Amino acid sequence: MDVPSRLPDPSPAELAVSAALSERIKIAVAAAQGFLPFEAFMAEALFAQGLGYYLNGSRKFGAAGDFVTAPEISPLFGQAVARQCLQAQAYGDTIIEFGGGTGKLAASVLTALAGLNALPARYLMLELSPDLRETQRQLLQALPFANELEIDWISDAPATPARGIILANEILDALPTAAFERDDAGFLERGIGVDDNGALRWQARPAGGRLAAALTERLAGCSLTPGYHAEINLQQSLWVADLPRFIDRGVALLFDYGGPRREIYHPDRHDGTLRCYWRHRLHADPLWLPGLQDITASVDFTHVAEAAIDAGLQLAGYATQASFLLANGIESHLQAAMAADPASAMRLAAQARVLLLPSEMGTSFKAMALGIGDVTGLTNFALRDERHQL
Template identity: 45%
Template sequence: MLRDEIAAHGPMPFERYMERCLYAPGLGYYSAGTTKFGAAGDFTTAPELGELFARCVVQAMAPVLAASGDAADFLELGGGSGAFAEVALRAMDEADALPRHYLILEPSADLRERQRERLSAALPADVVARVQWLDRPPSAAWRGVLFANEVVDALPVVRFAIRDGAVFEEVVAVDADGRLVREDRPANGGTEQAVRALEHELGAPFADGYRSELLPQLAAWIAAIAGPLEAGAMLLVDYGFARREYYLPGRRDGTLMAHYRHRAHADPLYLPGLNDLTASVDFTALAEAGERAGFTLVNYLPQSAFLMASGLPLAFEAAFAAAPDEAARYRLAQQVKRLTLPEQMGERFQAMLFARGLDPLPIDEDLVGERPAARL
């Protein structure tokens, strides 16, 4: 399919290549039928480690749901294996705080069916009845919580490069032997303008040979997924950096990575459609996009700090006391380490919290940042 499109239309912008590899119906990584998440897949997300992550998110967002009233909904972007939804719904049910609807925006028919089977097997029928799957974001105004874990990193990026001071854009072509190859072509006006704006903000031009990513559609994406959220909170958790750290001179080949069978590598042309392709998040750009969409940036903090402020110690104590044996207690301790240690997920992953239409903000004061912009 990729070769046919390149033959018909010429070299393919990397952004298009990444979109096809991840989302082409029936062929892309997230739309084909292979296992993606957990030990049998290609990577492990925080919800796959155990229950603590989801329980902390529910604890943090419960006041927002309560303040949003009986019509409050909880919208999860990209439900993955269904692990997060299972634990979140169980925790909400235990606290008698179920939302009106638990919405899962999941474009993959295969993943949607896996989620449906998992939730139906694990939860009471009356709880599962609140779950609705969406093909696209809600178009009507709604209230509640929008949550996404490791979603923004999978948005297709533009790859740019600097050669002799000029801006080039990475494309995917086909060589004489029919192999996919990466090439640089002179950038279009929009990409060049975006790169020059970055250089101006950073106070220095990029060096020759520097290569990195842009996410020009981020503002439009935020507006599309969250625009109708008239009152509530938006919590986005992902790996990445503030802009000045993202575009450090030493990060000369950007942040693009591929994942296959729990191995990270740097060749996005390897096994198209079978590798997960990701790029770290520019959280400064994410903050700008959220504020442009009418949200207030509440806080931006490392995942470890977010979880601690969201009740991780108490959640761990309760789970530890209920653990049936020493092996289960050991797994809980390992889960906390993976979620919070700096060299694990604790510092590599960041949480960004936005709010709109809630005055005063009902969440715990530990989650309200006095100066989140200072880190951005």
């Protein structure tokens, strides 16, 4: 997947941001003796203060941005998530959302729960981006029932863990990933260097430390031939193990692009799963104008499940997004919304198709529920429980 030749031109201001970030990355490469691990590069590209993609104030979401996510596509997504929350609210009255984007998921979940007379006591958002935090604040404070619950923004876990629900849509795939390559002798780590012309370039060196251990442990059953290269995330297990600091009894609902390990590391996928988005164009070159594009990689949900179990959590559910949404009443939400506003029927039906169809988001995105503390299974989690696929 090369960079498409006809990408829209970035503005001079955008080019200036990317140039400044590239300089910063080159300094980091020099400080790392000429080899910056890809994970460190991705952390800079997405989260460098004031310059990285998520922290430089650029427009990311929606038609004028770079990509759309399920809650941006339709409130039907949040209505189904709310149905699941309703059941999980038995464990506690707090919802904590990681990386809430423009706040649309929070708004649709809370609106649906308000309609069911089931607002939580608190909705807490952990958002790294100051401008997205402000966008969320404006949207949520304008909700007609905003003064009936506490809506707040946090930068770390509460002093005492809460009880209830964690929501994270497309967070796991934004956590910077390591990259590797297979050669005749074994595994190499992929990283970024600077070539003779001063440009950022891919490089490789023998894999060591945590990366080598993770490659040996996780990929033992995968038949990868020399030349194969892909990504392996070393941060997701730490993120999952940290969840009980936020909620010590309840359920974490995670939604992301990905699948079981054998699909992520299928021998035919020999170029990995890196995806970069700029103005709704998809390509696979993370070195193209750092800071202007989102960079993600598919989530190995087998690894997320293993990490959760190692951390003492329970794998309470795993299903395709379509199966999760159908089990949580998306059809009845759609019918009710169409009946309430017939003029929007076509638009709503089109939104539901994007969320559900296998050719759109229905099967490539997955939903996973992790139980934290003493919780029992979630009965309406999925129409088809696919935990056995992991």
